[in-house]
Amino acid sequence: MVNALPRAHVDEVKPVAASVEDLSVETLRAAEESEQEEIEDAPRLSRKEKRKAKKQRIVREHSAPAASEQIIPQTPDESEEWTDTSQPRSRKEKRKARKLAPTSTPSGLPTPPPSTSASPSPPAITKSLSPAMPPNPLPLLICSLGNPGPQYANTLHSAGHTVLKTIQTRAGFRPFTPSLSGLVSRPDTTSRTLSWTGIIKKEGQNRELMPHEDDFTLWQSTSLMNISGANVKKAWAKFASDQRAKGVEGRLVIVHDELEADLGKISVKAGTASPRGHNGLKSVQAALGTNVKWWRVGVGIGRPESRDASVVSKYVLRKMTAREEAVMEKAAAGVQKVLRDIAEEKY
16 A cells, blocks of 8 residues: 655755864865865866866865864963964074974973073172181280209209290290299390391390280299299289280289199199199199189199109109100190180180
8 A cells, every 4th residue: 555645855864063173074074065066067167267266265274263273272381372374484484483482391391481581699698708806815924833943943843944944945035034023034026127238137126016926924933832922923913013004904824733644734724723732832822812813724744653742752853854855845835825725815
């Protein structure tokens, strides 16, 4: 039985574009097919007109951006400098475009162009290279204790005299002369000039001490060890008075031998510290009392094995050996350094 109802004409179903990009591609493709059919169906067009129509179609394709490029924006990291490709460029413009194009780093990311603004440099740190100047050294009266005369010269008990004699010789001080109730040696401040004959001539006037010279007054006791305190007090009173007249403050230091300490060992103590049986220190402490501030520098002389008083007395009053003299001369350099520290108020 034939169906009386006429069948509806059904055109071919075309797939719908899944996205805007697919739609644009289908649209361009349909336009190309339509234009191609028009060109082919136009027998009256010459070859020249066909080529012209084809060129116009190509120009329209390049000038019309894709729909995906218009809809999807690029991120700043992925964006590149826009150039007009529709117009031909000269070689100079192409070279300039290549120079301006960002270079790629090893990671594949474009390198940002160098900044024209100079980054601020950190502030320069200035450091003073000049060392801190020490305070002006104070003048010192340095008294050594010992027994007088050639009989006791260069004995262990007179080690203080030996040390001061070594400092006087090495520092170029004047020879010891009687003064201040004892023997005194001061820095040689005599002016000298070189004559045309090449001989150094001494001038009568004294010069001031140079900055590198020590303002030391070396004083050796001329009394017996056990009663040396009285002369030390007289020497200090005169020295302190002269310094006050100059507007400065002096310091008193006693250099002495120290039993029990190793040979040549140097110690620095306050004058009021325990004398530990040293009769010379006992005499000085009794004479100065507690109103005078002073320092004492001890130089070790060792001690005998026996503790008998007669054995100890013979030990300290004997002459030094050549080895002991060498140790004392070496200790004199350490004593001189300690004296400078006392003058600079480091003690």
